[in-house]
Amino acid sequence: MNNTTLYIKNMVCNRCIMVVEDLLAKLGFTPLHVELGKAIIQETVGKAELEHIRQTLQSVGFELIDDKRNRLIEQIKQEIIRLVHSQNGELKTTLSDFLADRLHHDYSSLSKLFSETNGITIEKYFISQKIERVKELLVYDELSLNEIAFLLNYSSTAHLSRQFKEVTGTTPSEFKKQKIQLRKGLDEIV
Numbered sequence: 404m405n406n407t408t409l410y411i412k413n414m415v416c417n418r419c420i421m422v423v424e425d426l427l428a429k430l431g432f433t434p435l436h437v438e439l440g441k442a443i444i445q446e447t448v449g450k451a452e453l454e455h456i457r458q459t460l461q462s463v464g465f466e467l468i469d470d471k472r473n474r475l476i477e478q479i480k481q482e483i484i485r486l487v488h489s490q491n492g493e494l495k496t497t498l499s500d501f502l503a504d505r506l507h508h509d510y511s512s513l514s515k516l517f518s519e520t521n522g523i524t525i526e527k528y529f530i531s532q533k534i535e536r537v538k539e540l541l542v543y544d545e546l547s548l549n550e551i552a553f554l555l556n557y558s559s560t561a562h563l564s565r566q567f568k569e570v571t572g573t574t575p576s577e578f579k580k581q582k583i584q585l586r587k588g589l590d591e592i593v
Contacts, residue, residue, distance in 0.1 A: 412466040
């Protein structure tokens with residue numbers, strides 16, 4: 404029996420994985436493996452079934468990805484999200500080497516494709532994800548700014564603060580004082 408691999412856009416957290424698994428099971432499929440951006444089901448699906456899956460996923464904010472370029476872009480985003488939100492931005496190497504190694508593509512081609520499609524560089528996307536993680540940690544109010552800087556691999560608290568202000572227009576301490584914290588969903592970051 405052949406499996407079907409589905410590439411899914413906007414899966415950004417473990418809850419998304421659970422939602423996709425549940426939806427596929429409710430549609431009568433057997434999920435073998437579901438991870439950020441990808442689901443493998445036991446069954447082979449035809450066009451009509453694929454369209455039904457597409458519509459069901461869209462009803463809860465996910466999208467099936469058909470072409471290789473879009474799949475690769477989504478994989479870049481998923482690797483960065485995983486790095487920032489699960490591994491706290493802890494790179495053992497450069498971002499370019501990390502992505503080239505994980506995706507088995509030359510970084511310059513990944514970078515060119517990402518920039519052409521998204522209008523920003525991979526590095527800017529990485530920084531945006533890190534800043535959203537900083538916002539999340541600031542809202543939780545469990546760690547000091549020094550601890551957040553260390554956790555997310557910033558060279559110093561000053562570097563984190565400078566980057567935070569460049570991206571948000573406000574300092575981390577001003578952000579903490581706001582009554583309404585303007586956080587973005589991970590799938591809303593360009």
